[in-house]
Amino acid sequence: MNTVDSTEENHAIDVRLLRDGDLDAIVRIDAQASGRLRRDYFRLRLDRALNDTSVRISLAAEIDGKVVGFLLGSVYYGDFGVPEPVATIDAIGVDTRHARHGVGRALWSQLATNLKGIQIDRVQTQVDWAQLELLTFFHKLGFKPGTRIALERALHHDRDD
Numbered sequence: 716m717n718t719v720d721s722t723e724e725n726h727a728i729d730v731r732l733l734r735d736g737d738l739d740a741i742v743r744i745d746a747q748a749s750g751r752l753r754r755d756y757f758r759l760r761l762d763r764a765l766n767d768t769s770v771r772i773s774l775a776a777e778i779d780g781k782v783v784g785f786l787l788g789s790v791y792y793g794d795f796g797v798p799e800p801v802a803t804i805d806a807i808g809v810d811t812r813h814a815r816h817g818v819g820r821a822l823w824s825q826l827a828t829n830l831k832g833i834q835i836d837r838v839q840t841q842v843d844w845a846q847l848e849l850l851t852f853f854h855k856l857g858f859k860p861g862t863r864i865a866l867e868r869a870l871h872h873d874r875d876d
Contacts, residue, residue, distance in 0.1 A: 772826060
């Protein structure tokens with residue numbers, strides 16, 4: 716797909732579509748950030764990315780043949796009452812040893828190129844307010860709060876709501 720020079724140590728970052736064999740790397744990278752092994756969750760997400768969608772946009776970043784980052788995304792055509800297609804970034808992760816070396820930016824750059832090629836004009840994602848590093852990353856890429864508001868409500872198991 717694409718090769719980008721990283722900002723450190725002059726290693727090339729190769730970005731390609733995710734493959735089934737990337738599960739272990741995705742789980743390892745996510746565990747570095749989350750502190751949890753979410754193998755079942757990412758198995759389902761990867762299966763969906765590879766099999767359930769007609770448009771494959773999920774990516775892996777490699778340095779010297781080793782997966783050092785991933786991006787799981789989807790394309791929706793008219794969900795939540797929005798008539799135009801929109802892409803979502805469902806999960807993104809970079810190996811901590813390669814953080815701030817251009818891996819996340821390389822994943823974004825390839826995703827944006829791919830989406831423009833299929834006439835997708837908008838990308839959305841959600842970030843926990845407490846994840847300042849991730850918020851900063853998306854801000855630097857030009858993301859800003861959208862016009863739609865995500866709503867949530869806690870369910871109380873000790874009473875009827």
